[in-house]
Amino acid sequence: MKFFEDIQVGDVFEVGRYTFTADNIKNFATRFDPQSFHVDEEAAARSHFGALVASGWHTALAWMRLMIDHRRRMDEAMLARGEPVAGIGPALGFRELKWLKPVYVGDTIAYKSEVIETRLSESRPHAGLMTFRSIGVNQNGEPVISLVSTTFVERRGDKP
Amino acid sequence: MPKLHWEDFQTGAVAVYGPRLVTREEIVAFAAEFDPQPMHLDEAAASATLLGGLGASGWHTCCLLMRMIADGFLHDSTSMGSPGIEEMRWLKPLRPGTQIRVRATVLESRPSKSRPEMGLTKFRYEVLDGTGESLAEMTTTALFGRRQPGAPT
Numbered sequence: 001m002k003f004f005e006d007i008q009v010g011d012v013f014e015v016g017r018y019t020f021t022a023d024n025i026k027n028f029a030t031r032f033d034p035q036s037f038h039v040d041e042e043a044a045a046r047s048h049f050g051a052l053v054a055s056g057w058h059t060a061l062a063w064m065r066l067m068i069d070h071r072r073r074m075d076e077a078m079l080a081r082g083e084p085v086a087g088i089g090p091a092l093g094f095r096e097l098k099w100l101k102p103v104y105v106g107d108t109i110a111y112k113s114e115v116i117e118t119r120l121s122e123s124r125p126h127a128g129l130m131t132f133r134s135i136g137v138n139q140n141g142e143p144v145i146s147l148v149s150t151t152f153v154e155r156r157g158d159k160p
Numbered sequence: 161m162p163k164l165h166w167e168d169f170q171t172g173a174v175a176v177y178g179p180r181l182v183t184r185e186e187i188v189a190f191a192a193e194f195d196p197q198p199m200h201l202d203e204a205a206a207s208a209t210l211l212g213g214l215g216a217s218g219w220h221t222c223c224l225l226m227r228m229i230a231d232g233f234l235h236d237s238t239s240m241g242s243p244g245i246e247e248m249r250w251l252k253p254l255r256p257g258t259q260i261r262v263r264a265t266v267l268e269s270r271p272s273k274s275r276p277e278m279g280l281t282k283f284r285y286e287v288l289d290g291t292g293e294s295l296a297e298m299t300t301t302a303l304f305g306r307r308q309p310g311a312p313t
Contacts, residue, residue: 098244
């Protein structure tokens with residue numbers, strides 16, 4: 001991760017894409033959100049969704065995993081250039097998480113995150129707080145998820 | 161026919177679900193799959209982070225909460241899903257070996273204006289540790305089918 005001082009409001013992270021399948025939808029939901037419309041095609045067909053839909057937590061976690069992998073690639077590129085990398089986390093939480101449209105089997109969601117606020121931490125003098133809005137858009141260009149998260153990012157301090 | 165409809169969630173009602181033991185193994189397995197950051201994977205690396213030791217991914221807390229309320233009451237309800245989470249606050253680390261409970265409070269209840277067969281219920285969920293301290297708080301709205309669609313409220 002870049003150091004807090006190097007992060008600007010408006011910075012965008014194109015974090016990647018994830019395709020939802022019947023198998024990965026049911027595998028996730030069986031463990032964490034086994035409501036019938038997430039685990040059973042026939043029950044889902046009878047529900048107001050009309051077909052199997054991904055748990056909203058699955059749609060969120062797909063973003064989280066892609067975000068971590070994206071940060072790792074950024075860190076590796078920085079280290080290869082001989083630049084120090086900043087520590088990130090933990091997160092304080094999130095707000096305004098909206099599941100805007102159901103995610104169905106075969107949907108591919110492209111996620112990106114944009115920095116919307118940076119501020120110093122009162123409790124942690126060596127860290128700042130980065131707030132970013134993340135959205136996931138399906139293959140038809142329709143947003144399916146949006147959320148705003150806040151996390152600690154290490155300050156450069158006296159590091160070069 | 162599910163037992164619980166929108167009409168059964170009265171403002172102010174409180175229910176507690178659990179306990180559920182959260183093990184080190186599942187914290188690490190969840191993080192390896194969804195949130196592979198050192199503070200969720202490895203004690204030594206975690207102690208060097210602001211988390212100050214191994215703790216569950218906040219998203220793992222969300223998923224544990226989800227599963228506990230699914231088993232606790234959603235399976236026996238007319239749940240129609242949720243439009244989202246107003247706020248999730250991760251207040252304290254969830255450490256390995258913690259017995260968690262979930263306290264659910266109904267904050268608000270209203271019928272849907274556009275869909276007479278549906279009502280909206282706003283909940284606050286608190287994830288509590290063994291001493292009753294709150295580790296995380298979530299405010300969210302859930303959608304339920306109504307027993308009497310369109311009836312005056």
